[in-house]
Amino acid sequence: MTQIFQNAIQLVFSFDKEVIEIALLSIRVSLTAAFVSSLVAIPVAMVIAMNDFPGKSAILLFINSFLSIPAVAIGLILYLMFTRQGLFGFLRLLYTPGAMIVAQAILVFPIITSLTIAAIDGIRKSLIDTAVTLGANSWQLTWTIFKEARYPMMASFIMGFSRIIGETGMTMMVGGNIKGSTRVMTTAIALQTMRGEFELGIALAIILLVVSLILNLFLQFLQGVGVRR
Amino acid sequence: MWQKISQMKNLVMAVLMLATTTSVQDSGLLDVLLLKFEKKYNCNVRVVAVGSGAAIRIAREGNADIIFVHDRKSEEKLIKDGFGIKRYEVMHNDFVIAGPENDPAGICRVKNAEKVFARISSTNSLFVSRGDDSGTHEKEKEIWSAIKVKPGGKWYLESGQGMIESLRIASEKNAYILTDRATYIAHRKELNLEILISGDKILYNPYSLIPISPKKYPDVNCDLAMKFVDYITKGEGRNIIQEYGIKKHGQQLFFLERKK
Numbered sequence: 127m128t129q130i131f132q133n134a135i136q137l138v139f140s141f142d143k144e145v146i147e148i149a150l151l152s153i154r155v156s157l158t159a160a161f162v163s164s165l166v167a168i169p170v171a172m173v174i175a176m177n178d179f180p181g182k183s184a185i186l187l188f189i190n191s192f193l194s195i196p197a198v199a200i201g202l203i204l205y206l207m208f209t210r211q212g213l214f215g216f217l218r219l220l221y222t223p224g225a226m227i228v229a230q231a232i233l234v235f236p237i238i239t240s241l242t243i244a245a246i247d248g249i250r251k252s253l254i255d256t257a258v259t260l261g262a263n264s265w266q267l268t269w270t271i272f273k274e275a276r277y278p279m280m281a282s283f284i285m286g287f288s289r290i291i292g293e294t295g296m297t298m299m300v301g302g303n304i305k306g307s308t309r310v311m312t313t314a315i316a317l318q319t320m321r322g323e324f325e326l327g328i329a330l331a332i333i334l335l336v337v338s339l340i341l342n343l344f345l346q347f348l349q350g351v352g353v354r355r
Numbered sequence: 356m357w358q359k360i361s362q363m364k365n366l367v368m369a370v371l372m373l374a375t376t377t378s379v380q381d382s383g384l385l386d387v388l389l390l391k392f393e394k395k396y397n398c399n400v401r402v403v404a405v406g407s408g409a410a411i412r413i414a415r416e417g418n419a420d421i422i423f424v425h426d427r428k429s430e431e432k433l434i435k436d437g438f439g440i441k442r443y444e445v446m447h448n449d450f451v452i453a454g455p456e457n458d459p460a461g462i463c464r465v466k467n468a469e470k471v472f473a474r475i476s477s478t479n480s481l482f483v484s485r486g487d488d489s490g491t492h493e494k495e496k497e498i499w500s501a502i503k504v505k506p507g508g509k510w511y512l513e514s515g516q517g518m519i520e521s522l523r524i525a526s527e528k529n530a531y532i533l534t535d536r537a538t539y540i541a542h543r544k545e546l547n548l549e550i551l552i553s554g555d556k557i558l559y560n561p562y563s564l565i566p567i568s569p570k571k572y573p574d575v576n577c578d579l580a581m582k583f584v585d586y587i588t589k590g591e592g593r594n595i596i597q598e599y600g601i602k603k604h605g606q607q608l609f610f611l612e613r614k615k
Contacts, residue, residue, distance in 0.1 A: 209527065210526070210527055210547065220527045221524050221527055221528060298516075302514060302516070302520070302524050303514060303515045303516055304512045304513060304514055304515075304524065305486060305512070305513035305514075305515065306513075307512065309515065313515075314515075317487070317515045317516060318515065321406070321408060321409060321487055321488050321515075
């Protein structure tokens with residue numbers, strides 16, 4: 127047992143090519159997904175948070191209920207859409223990193239949206255009033271709010287990222303765990319372990335833990351900055 | 356207190372831990388076999404369906420009472436090492452090489468599996484490998500090593516997953532794949548794959564049952580494991596195997612070994 131852990135730690139620090147390749151792919155896929163999702167989610171969240179309109183609470187309810195959608199359900203729907211006979215089959219996306227990015231971006235969208243809405247709601251009302259009294263037009267007001275909420279927005283990005291980098295079932299369904307192409311940390315841990323490659327599994331688990339530790343440290347730092355200001 | 360607990364153990368339903376290759380499960384055969392067995396002996400069979408390599412490992416670690424696998428070399432080693440009691444050859448079918456209907460590498464003119472593999476690798480045609488030390492993967496490796504090719508590169512896709520998942524990947528990617536016939540037949544409607552090569556001697560695929568020895572792990576349910584062996588090799592299991600697939604797929608999927 128200790129031998130397995132020793133080998134695993136050795137595998138991490140010897141920068142084993144396979145381990146590094148899998149870890150980098152995981153980070154690349156999830157980072158891209160979180161980024162693409164944020165590009166849409168943050169503007170959408172700002173529009174929702176800054177305006178009052180009929181049906182707003184219905185939209186909020188909708189977004190919040192999507193927070194708890196099982197990831198594998200997204201995986202299944204995307205699988206059916208991306209399969210060759212599916213609606214988007216012509217894209218030939220199934221079992222590519224692209225499919226994993228799409229799936230993770232969809233999964234993370236409600237997370238980033240609802241956290242960003244909460245972040246904007248948290249901005250002091252007085253700040254908005256002051257900006258308006260000072261004669262800010264709506265673009266200037268948007269910019270002010272964006273600047274004010276940037277740390278919590280970054281925090282929501284990180285929280286979203288750490289959610290999807292740990293996703294397994296959905297990523298496996300649309301990615302296929304193909305070695306050197308779509309094998310990411312979680313799918314490798316889930317499947318290689320069944321082959322008895324415990325060392326690889328533990329090495330990847332260590333990296334996954336370190337990544338989320340660093341992210342959470344950064345998150346804490348961001349929240350600290352947010353509070354101090 | 357321990358005595359009480361072990362007495363209680365006898366009251367609840369007996370449990371047989373069966374680690375099996377995915378093909379027996381994925382083809383649907385196992386469900387039918389177990390249904391009658393569980394009823395007859397009033398027991399509960401817990402199935403772990405994994406590749407043969409993993410099934411054998413599970414047995415080595417003492418986490419199964421009996422295994423149902425198709426990887427002769429590792430099976431014989433398991434028995435030599437004292438973990439398995441005996442190999443009971445139950446049935447066989449064959450491996451086939453499937454691929455896209457239009458056959459881009461032009462393998463269907465070749466009859467010999469080794470030559471087909473050589474052609475796939477020399478034309479860099481996409482090939483999906485289970486990559487999971489399963490019986491199918493071991494057979495694949497056997498063929499690669501027979502032609503002294505070390506597969507790798509952009510054309511060689513290792514899925515690390517079971518037979519169905521790997522077949523799906525091959526179907527989506529227009530790739531070639533080595534598969535057992537039963538799993539392919541049971542799922543061919545969902546796949547854009549045709550059988551291109553079959554019938555070569557190297558593609559013979561025997562399945563066996565190995566009960567785990569109580570000498571290594573005293574708490575294995577050897578008694579029930581032996582009942583399962585009898586049920587499959589002598590009892591009603593034989594008929595079920597022989598008839599399985601004819602109604603649903605129009606053909607027999609597994610063939611009984613002749614009694615020796």
